[in-house]
Amino acid sequence: MVFSSLIFLFLFIPAFLVTYFVFKKRNIRNYVLLLFSVFFYAWGEPIYILLIILSTLANYYFAILIDKEKNKKLYLILALIFNIGLIVVFKYNSFFIDIFNNIFNTNIILSKIPLPIGISFFTFQILSYVIDVYQKKVKVQKNVLFLGTYIVAFPQLIAGPIVRYETVEKELIDRKENLEDFAIGIRRFIKGLGKKVLIANTVGMVATAIFSETPLVYGLLGSWIGIIAYAIQIYFDFSGYSDMAIGMGKMLGFNYLENFNFPYIAKSVADFWRRWHISLSTFFRDYVYIPLGGNKVGKLKWIRNVLIVWTITGLWHGANYNFVLWGLYFAILLILEKLFLQKLLDKIPKIFSHIYLIIIILFSWAIFRSENLLEVFNTIKSMLGFNGIGNLQLYYYTGIINIKTILFFILGILLSTPILEKAKIKNIYIKDTILLVIFILSIIAILTSSYNPFIYFRF
């Protein structure tokens, strides 16, 4: 089930809120949250609910064994093998078999296993819990249902942010839901819904329409407009989901950490990654980069550490070569920035360092959105002007040029900056009325975009 659907907004949420708030006891509210979250996941992936249950039970016992037994390291290693094994089996099996076939010239074919939704998110959450128990940062959770509630809580289950157990450890047992937090949560949820439905979906259609054509048709102009549209889409889509998750968490008394902080105003790659998908970059920093030695090692080892972390970061996003390339692209840029580029960026006017970052990021999305390396090559070739200017009729033919797209394209660019934060509206009623209008417009957008009118066949 997705947040931006009528089922979620008008059946799931009303039913959940009534059931949740009708009970006073913390335990029961947690169980209600658990039960609804299981249903939420099962709506899209009925069979894989068993996978989450298995993962929860296994990690529940791993954590208890780590806490109790002397040979803690052994159980930690087993937990790591188990969790990473799950991801490898369900997410990377065909990727690794493909590599094996290429290296050894074999032709092994496995039947395709559908990817369980959100596996990278919930597995990383569980890992953070087990590792934190090992490092004694958090106490072991003895109530398996509470641990389950943490893992499958529907606000953050499918698309993050990656909520660490330490963030919600206390709130699982003792949190206070109140009207103020509920109102803050609603505001945040609507903001996220608007970002996703109004901006990301509308501008996303531009990128999809452009890149459905051949490179010779979209050419230089199309590739840049398409990539900018994609940059807007991915930011508003992902940060919109995070806003909705954080908002719903807040409505229930949870305080999830921020996941985005206007990444497109960054002035270097390092700065960008402090602002983009913060929960993922801090996860890799704390659980991979620092344990490898971080930057407190020799230069060569540090370069190795950066390459390892960013290869894994790339792979985390998907089982494909372009994601590995994408990760390595950032690794190289981060190394260069650390070695000399950052000093140069600090010296030049801020506008140039900002332009540098935007160009770097747009090229990175060209790698990211492609489905294979040939497509990466073609897109970048077009961005560099080797496929001509492009056919301008494309923009009319595909319906890209229309008031709504132009409006949301411009809004997307503007709202990628903290412009609204600066222009603060003091009157809360006006602010809330604007938000409610956004909510209604979002509902209309959901309704009309799913409008599939031609029920009768062509005669």
Next chain:
Amino acid sequence: MKSSNKYIVVIFLIILYLVLLSYPINYILVSKGIIKVYNPQASQISDGKGISAKIENIRNNLEAKTINYFPLYNKINYIDSEFYIKSNSYLYNLLDKDFLSVGTNYDNEYIYKNINKNFYILKSQYNEDELNKRIDSQLKLYNYLSSSNVDMYIYLPNRYEFNNKTYLDINDMNKYIAYFKSNLNPKIKVSELNQEKGYYNYFYKTDHHWNGYGALQGYQDIMTMMGIKYNNYEVKKMSGIAFRGSMAKSAADSSLTDDFYYIDASISCKTSIKDNYKPMQKLTNKDLFYDYYVGYYYGMYGEVSYDCLNSKKDNVLILGDSYTWSMDFLIANHFNKTYIVNLRFLDHFDYKDFITKNNIKKVIVLNETQTTLFDAYNHHPEKKVGM
């Protein structure tokens, strides 16, 4: 407790629960026929078996229902569509562009509105490679069909936009028609509706079919192609009808309407229907998007025949689609027996056997051009005729 917090919480919850409560009410009202849902979202049916498929079907069904029974569903769609068309028509006028994209239809073809002529047009959903593949496959089909001892005639009424002045070259239908003609068995005669002359007169503004004028022109062209003197008929307008055709329906555009034109001619021959397909439910004309074309001609059958009891003349087979409905009876007047076969509604059609058994001397192919050239709606005629 701040009253400002109460304001957003209360309004938010009112919206959620009002919509929730409206669902069962809307459901009852629709079931009782008090309100209608136009263009409802179809529930996708999974072909799979087992529990997963069943769950998927329940899910799809419920998702479709949350859309279709949403309060003011029709109204919201019309307002949204009207706003889109009006605001963008203004923009396109400023940009000096005629064709506004208004989305796709059920077959994923692109629909555009010519904002100056207030006329909808269609574009193929396929890319150039796909079109080339399909046209070659169709050429094989017709060359196969013509190998029987019959005279074959193909007529092409093309509802797609007909030049490449506005759009990408891949949608230039002229080049495909030229290719089709040059690669067809030379003994097959081909003629097409002269669009340059009468495109905006021959087709409905809002529907993908031709109107009475187009159908009459088609009849005259076919007769000329066959070397037969055609009869003269009059086209009449049906009074009191505001026809919002398939493309207006897809665009949820209730503002643009067509007059309904038909050829004033009676069927004097004996008609029989071999029903291989359950006809769609006949709608009442209370519906805003009532399909007058289907409602008037009502021809959704696999096989229809006319017997004009004129044994001195030939028997003819028309392989056609809904375009034939509005004028096949005119053709029938010139022959002894006329068989109209719509392959879309048949699982199998033994073409060669049919030709022999019914002593067919002439075969006319009369589909919308996209079907004839590309099998655009995937009816797979080559499989059905046992090629």
